[in-house]
Structure formats: structure tokens, C-alpha cells
Amino acid sequence: MEKQEVQQQENTQNQTPQEQAPEDFKTMVAFMLATGLFVGKIPIAPGTIGTLVGIFPILIYWTRGGQYQLWNEIFITLAVFLIGIWASTVVVETFKDKDPEYVVIDEIAGYMVSMIGFYPSWQHLLIAFVLFRIFDILKPPPIKMFEKLPSGLGVMADDIIAGIYTWIIMFILVKFFGI
Numbered sequence: 001m002e003k004q005e006v007q008q009q010e011n012t013q014n015q016t017p018q019e020q021a022p023e024d025f026k027t028m029v030a031f032m033l034a035t036g037l038f039v040g041k042i043p044i045a046p047g048t049i050g051t052l053v054g055i056f057p058i059l060i061y062w063t064r065g066g067q068y069q070l071w072n073e074i075f076i077t078l079a080v081f082l083i084g085i086w087a088s089t090v091v092v093e094t095f096k097d098k099d100p101e102y103v104v105i106d107e108i109a110g111y112m113v114s115m116i117g118f119y120p121s122w123q124h125l126l127i128a129f130v131l132f133r134i135f136d137i138l139k140p141p142p143i144k145m146f147e148k149l150p151s152g153l154g155v156m157a158d159d160i161i162a163g164i165y166t167w168i169i170m171f172i173l174v175k176f177f178g179i
Helices: 002-014 025-034 046-053 055-061 066-095 105-114 122-138 151-177
Strands: none
Touching (some): 025 066, 046 055, 046 105, 046 122, 055 066, 055 105, 055 122, 066 151, 105 151, 122 151
């Protein structure tokens, strides 16, 4: 029996994180959340596709809430951010991968940040999407520095800052150019 366990451990260690399957419930839940309900496992452009997942909570929650709409947007985004830190930490520490590309909850949260306070018209969604992807990919200073934060916080923080950069540009476009 011991020999089988050792062999199984050796096989698991030789697998890439994408080949490994979460073994316990906490890890499975974290993996599911971190990958945006497994969207991050799509092999082509997982970050871009993960960002698209952010459209769903925006469309659901950005149009309800009445006088408390802005607070709803902030607290829902904050909840996704905090859940993302937990889920990313579990995944990073379980699979020993600093910032795996299949973790997309950071893109979801960052895109949500970029849309806080803006009505989710197709124009706003598209402009924020393009700007957010540009900032997320290019990582202008100081975004790159935030990746160095430990574990799940580092995974999430750089995308939140990219979302803030996007929000600033969106604010200028909406406030001064009427977009």
C-alpha cells in the first residue's frame, strides 16, 4: 500500500498544474472560482475570455439597486476581489505556480472595477474591455510591481490596478467626451 502512495505522489509531482486535478473539496471550490467556473481552462486566450466572464455580474448587478446602485457595485466587486484572493492563494499554493494563466478571477474583478459607476451599455462595456485588456497585458508602471505581492494578493492586485487605470480613462471619456 505504501508503495502505491509513493508512486501516486511521484506521478502527481511530474504533472504540470494544468494536468493535476484538485483532490479535496476546498481546493476544488477554490479552483472552480479561480478559473471563473473553469473558463480559465480554455486553452486560447484565457485572460481575455476570463475578462468576458466579468460581463455577466456587471449585467446582472449594475442595473439593479436603485439609490444604492453604486454601493452594490462596490461591494460586489470587493466580494469578488476577496474571494479571488482566497481562491488564488489556494490554487497558487496547491499547484506551486506563482500566477497561472488559467486563474482568471483576477481579470473578472479587474474588469468589474473598471465599470464601477458606469451604466453597462454596449459602448461602455466594449471600451472598458479593450482598455482593461491593454493595461492588463502591457502592465504600465506601477502595475508590474503589484504582481510581486505574495500569493493570491499578487495575482489579484495587478489586475485591480489595471481596472483602476481603465476606470480613470472611462471617467474622462464619459465625463468630458459624453461617451
